[in-house]
Amino acid sequence: MSMVGATSVARQIEGDVMKKWFGWVTFVFLLLVASSALAATPTFTxxxxxxxxxxxxxxxxxxxxxxxxxxxxxxxxxxxxxxxxxxxxxxxxxxxxxxxxxxxxxxxxxxxxxxxxxxxxxxxxxxxxxxxxxxxxxxxxxxxxxxxxxxxxxxxxxRYYGLGEQFPNYAVATWFTPMRLNRGGAVEEIYNRHRPPSDLGMPFWLSPxxxxxxxxxxxxxxxxxxxxxxxxxxxxxxxxxxxxxxxxxxxxxxxxxxxGRTPVPPRWVTGYMQSRYGYHTQQDYFWLMENFRGRKIPCDVLIFDLDWFAYGEGPEVRMGNLSWSPVQFPDSAKLLADMKAQGFKSITIIEPYIMSASHNYRPVLENKYGATNAAGGPYKFEFWGVPDSLLLDYTNPAASDWYAEQVKKIHLTGVDAWWTDLNEPETVFDDLWYGGQPEFKQHNLQALLMHKGMAEMYAREFPDERLFIFSRGSFIGDWRYGATVGEYEHNGRLRQFGVGRIRYQFAERSFVSLLGVRLQGDVQEDTLGALLDTQRITGAGELRLTAAYYQLSGDRDGVYQQYTV
The missing domain is CATH 2.60.40.1760 (glycosyl hydrolase (family 31))
Known part of the structure; x- marks a missing residue:
């Protein structure tokens, strides 16, 4: 094809694209005009x-x-x-x-x-x-x-402080995008998402x-x-x-x-919690206990990520089992007993998703505990590469009670507290329904209702115990069920290069983000404890903590000032 011919084709394609673009813009404009025409501004008399x-x-x-x-x-x-x-x-x-x-x-x-x-x-x-x-x-x-x-x-x-745990949209921004506690000039969606990290919008602002x-x-x-x-x-x-x-x-x-006020959490939650995605088997946790105690490094809590219930990757992922894996943790009873004997508390991750390989898949499906389509049938979807996955519907009291019963069984094995994950919920489907209502009406409440069922179960079954949950999803009022927003970063890319320290840019943003949530009454876990992502502990190495303070009065907009200690 000649250069002239190529140019002609390019112009034709460009013209077609412009026509389609103009058509979409016209459609959106007419839709907005029609919506405005339908809007009613009442006249009060x-x-x-x-x-x-x-x-x-x-x-x-x-x-x-x-x-x-x-x-x-x-x-x-x-x-x-x-x-x-x-x-x-x-x-x-x-x-x-x-x-x-x-x-x-x-x-x-x-x-x-x-x-x-x-x-x-x-x-x-x-x-x-x-x-x-x-x-x-x-x-x-x-x-x-x-x-x-x-x-x-x-x-x-x-000035407008609060509005939840909000991060810049990293699809259009960078890690160097400034974060301010003052949300003035922003447009914030009140709709829980995982971008990542989590972005939790809450309809409350505080003015100094x-x-x-x-x-x-x-x-x-x-x-x-x-x-x-x-x-x-x-x-x-x-x-x-x-x-x-x-x-x-x-x-x-x-x-x-x-x-509703936050109940007093267990005293041990103020201590250091060790969390890392990469402790795959019970031997990893025996190793952690030996090194923390042998090297006299203070640690109060060991956190169990996905591997505590998993059997493998892909279709073999058994999210929704809500029980200890006999493959990675064949003697979980001994592990938990040794942890308690050495003064360690345990937290396990739990999620609202039930994958098709889980032994709980059939009862959840048959009892209609999952979210549905508009016709009331089970809503199945691919999640993490696994087809026909289900998402629990916590607006259904029977589903909430069933889930709380599984939590009770895990607690009786010796687990002390809970990391509720993926519960923004992570997946968003416009044609999914909760409790007979479209997704956008009940989406923000799923984490809160998940925790409500757990708190009610604790009140019945363990009235003398203090429930503690750190969660990736939340909404206004969630704190009265013993839940707090947790923000964390596993930092796998840095680990590839043998760097075992805080990812500073994320830490700085987490301070701002979590302080934003605190400005509406929520209680936070130890952010740095959860963010710290070390390689296997050695006698050498550098540990740096980035601290920040924020001024909310005068002319300041809450921009962080950084110190290294």
């Missing part, structure tokens, strides 16, 4: 006090405001299509006591807060006793399918100006702090939020009362 609540009404829509003690306003939008009865599992009944509401003109007061309102255009302004405006709702709209958007004004001095805002909705959503307003857009669920006034420590205390 009246306000009155009913049953100790301010009720702002207009047509079929209502906006209610009530006060809770201490210093909290609860706001809910009610309209056709809005799922106000959706069970969120995020808050506890009676966590905050009702407070008396008094109306005066276009404002209501209670519990040390004032809410000023206007009807057209709608606004709710939340003011503390010093007369400082903390937050202001400036708009809302909804669609017939139950999706909605809440818009809050950006007030001078606002003196308030916190919790949106009580676990359905897939987006927080947009990049535009002129701070907006929250959800695909469904209740349109309910809480404004909590006070200094950060007071706000977090209120949040803990509202969502």
């Amino acid at each position: 009246a306000a009155a006090v009913e049953n100790n609540r301010l009720v702002i009404s207009g047509g079929e829509a209502k906006l209610t405001v009530e006060f809770l003690s201490p210093a909290t306003a609860r706001v809910e939008f009610l309209a056709p299509g809005i799922e106000s009865d959706f069970q969120t599992h995020m808050t506890v009944s009676g966590g905050l006591a009702p407070a008396e509401l008094k109306k005066s003109g276009d404002s209501v007061t209670g519990a040390g807060l004032m809410v000023k309102y206007t009807l057209a255009p709608l606004s709710l302004s939340f003011v503390n006793p010093e007369g400082v405006e903390l937050a202001r709702l400036v708009g809302l709209d909804h669609q017939p399918d139950g999706s909605y958007t809440l818009r809050f004004a950006k007030i001078s001095g606002d 100006r003196g308030y916190g805002l919790l949106i009580e909705n676990p359905v897939k959503a987006e927080v947009n702090l990049r535009g002129p307003d701070a907006s929250y857009s959800a695909l469904g669920g209740p349109a309910r939020f809480f404004v909590m006034a006070g200094a950060p420590y007071q706000t977090l205390d209120t949040l803990a009362s509202l969502t």
Whole structure:
């Protein structure tokens, strides 16, 4: 083909590509226009006090405001299509006591807060006793399918901390992308994912100006702090939020009362935990005990990764067995007894996936414990190269109870605590259903419900024991079940070169990430202990720990400052 002919073909292909691209852009634009046309912005015309609540009404829509003690306003939008009865599992009944509401003109007061309102255009302004405006709702709209958007004004001095454990999107960013505790200017998805690492969005932000805002909705959503307003857009669920006034420590205390407090964990969780993907057999753990104790290196916990239940690779992976492998751990009873005798606690990894080679596959399938398709049939998929895998559905009480019973059996073998993994859940399928609802409505709750079943089992069977879980997935309220977010990196690439130390860039980001979760009341495990990924212990070698501190007041945005100790 001549150069001219090649150029002509190239231009034709380029033209075809451009036409397709333009066609897709046009389609998306028209879809957005159509969606906007369907969106309804209610017109409110009246306000009155009913049953100790301010009720702002207009047509079929209502906006209610009530006060809770201490210093909290609860706001809910009610309209056709809005799922106000959706069970969120995020808050506890009676966590905050009702407070008396008094109306005066276009404002209501209670519990040390004032809410000023206007009807057209709608606004709710939340003011503390010093007369400082903390937050202001400036708009809302909804669609017939139950999706909605809440818009809050950006007030001078606002910064937004919290919103879960968020990492940069490494598909479009690098390890050198700055991470800030202040999420101002970001767009954050409230949808648990494993990119990796885990990315856990939670609908709560904390402002050092003196308030916190919790949106009580676990359905897939987006927080947009990049535009002129701070907006929250959800695909469904209740349109309910809480404004909590006070200094950060007071706000977090209120949040803990509202969502449930973290039970006291076992004392040993404050010690060093040794974790590495690469301890394959019980001999590896006997070796670890000998070296830690023989070299007088402090260690409190040994963590068991996938090999504790596995028989091999590929189709032979028996994820879902939830029992000790007779191949890699033929005498697990002796191993666990020796660990206890030498002062080691044990943690095993457990997951919500049941692979087809597992001896639990048939009972899970026959009893319908797994997620389904829209027709109610079992949802089977390839996972880690294994076909016909299943994912447990923790919205099903029978499935949750069955899983908790397996945990009980493992605990009775001598295991002390739990590493719940892959439970964002890791896989995302648009056509998967949980409990008769599409995936996006229940996805964020799977880890929380997994832990809820385990906590209820412990309360029945082991009431004198303290449950401890560190988990890759989580959501608001999960902490009341003894679960904490764990962040870790196995660092296999560095291990190939014989380097056994912290991967510093990941450690720095984990500090920022986990501090972000702590700014909404969660409790963290020892990050450095979990991140430390050593080669076999030798008498020589370098151990460096990167420490960081963050300032949340003044003009600082929470950018880390690094020290080596």
